[in-house]
Structure formats: C-alpha cells, structure tokens
Amino acid sequence: MSETIGKVLITEEQIQQRAKEIAAQIDKDFKGQEILLVGTLKGAVMWMSEVMKHITVDCKIDFVIASSYGSATTSSGIIKIKKDVDTNIAGKNIIIVEDIVDTGNTLIKLKEHFLNMQPKSVKICSMLDKPSRREADLTIDYIGFEVENLFIVGYGLDFDQKYRDLPYISYLTNDEIEAE
Ligand code: IMP
Numbered sequence: 001m002s003e004t005i006g007k008v009l010i011t012e013e014q015i016q017q018r019a020k021e022i023a024a025q026i027d028k029d030f031k032g033q034e035i036l037l038v039g040t041l042k043g044a045v046m047w048m049s050e051v052m053k054h055i056t057v058d059c060k061i062d063f064v065i066a067s068s069y070g071s072a073t074t075s076s077g078i079i080k081i082k083k084d085v086d087t088n089i090a091g092k093n094i095i096i097v098e099d100i101v102d103t104g105n106t107l108i109k110l111k112e113h114f115l116n117m118q119p120k121s122v123k124i125c126s127m128l129d130k131p132s133r134r135e136a137d138l139t140i141d142y143i144g145f146e147v148e149n150l151f152i153v154g155y156g157l158d159f160d161q162k163y164r165d166l167p168y169i170s171y172l173t174n175d176e177i178e179a180e
C-alpha cells in the first residue's frame with residue numbers, strides 16, 4: 001500500500017520551543033533533585049533529545065522498549081517489556097518520555113511497571129497527546145501538543161518504520177490507516 005504525507009502540522013521550531021518550556025517546568029518541579037529520563041524506543045528519541053538538552057537539574061537517561069499486543073488498530077493493554085532500564089529505579093524520580101499517547105494502554109502499564117520498583121516518583125512527558133482515542137485513565141504530566149485523531153508521523157513517529165527522520169510532525173493522508 002502506498003501512502004502519502006499530509007501538510008506540516010507542527011514545525012521543528014514549534015517543537016523546539018515547546019521542549020524548552022517543558023524543560024523549564026521540569027527544572028522548576030525538581031529543583032535541587034535528581035531525575036532519570038526514561039525514553040521509549042524508538043519513537044521518543046528526537047523529542048527526548050530536545051527536552052534533555054535544556055534541563056539543568058541533575059539528569060540521567062535510560063531507555064525501554066515496550067511492545068503492546070492487540071488488534072491491528074488498537075493496543076490491548078497487555079504490554080511486553082522487550083528491553084528494560086539498566087538503572088536501579090528505587091528512590092529515583094522517573095520521567096517516562098514518550099512520543100505519543102493514544103489509547104494510553106501502553107503508558108499506564110509502563111507506569112505501573114516502574115511504580116513496582118519503589119521509585120520516589122513517576123511522571124510522564126509526551127510530545128503528543130491524542131485524547132480522542134483515550135481508553136486508560138492516565139495523567140500526562142507534561143504534554144507537548146494535542147493532535148487530532150490522525151495517524152501521525154515524523155519527529156520520531158513512524159508508519160512501518162518510515163518517516164521517523166522527518167524534522168516536523170505530519171500525518172498519513174490514507175484514511176484507512178489507523179494507529180497501531
Ligand atoms: P497507546 O498504547 O494506544 O497509547 O499507543 C501508544 C503507542 O502507539 C505510541 O507510543 C506509538 O508508538 C504508537 N502510536 C499511537 N498513535 C500513533 C500515531 O498516530 N502515529 C504513530 N504511532 C502511533
């Protein structure tokens with residue numbers, strides 16, 4: 001199936017500006033403390049690097065790979081951690097850095113996974129939020145931008161592993177393709 005990309009929804013400049021604002025908020029919230037940013041591979045890499053370079057509190061990073069089992073169009077809430085963090089989470093302030101929250105099923109399970117490791121706190125920072133498809137009762141502490149119910153690509157987000165490298169946020173124009 002061939003797909004095409006729509007117009008630019010969010011520019012690189014807008015993302016970088018918002019990342020600075022969120023980093024400033026994180027600095028304020030964790031003044032004098034240490035944080036551990038946990039990025040979700042692969043989608044969150046670009047957003048995480050934008051946010052982390054503006055954070056001034058003590059900051060370490062780690063990554064997880066979580067995959068969700070479900071139908072083709074929606075995640076089921078059964079997630080498998082394909083790669084866990086290497087860091088000892090106990091007593092740490094964790095900020096999970098995600099590309100997009102759709103149903104919220106992946107993140108609610110991921111948050112639970114970290115809460116079981118006796119952290120000091122667990123917060124969520126997502127570049128994008130697609131609230132129209134939410135199923136899980138999830139609080140997103142830091143949100144970059146809200147998007148409509150479109151299949152979003154670019155700035156880390158893919159369709160079939162393509163378009164992660166686009167330096168802006170766009171969407172697929174084929175209506176039949178829905179979020180996986
Ligand atoms: P959730 O469990 O439904 O919230 O799904 C979250 C994951 O699905 C995200 O981390 C993305 O990897 C993927 N996803 C959801 N919506 C989109 C989209 O519009 N474009 C690309 N990936 C998406």
Ligand code: MG
Nearest residue numbers: 040043099100
């Ligand atoms: Mg993801």
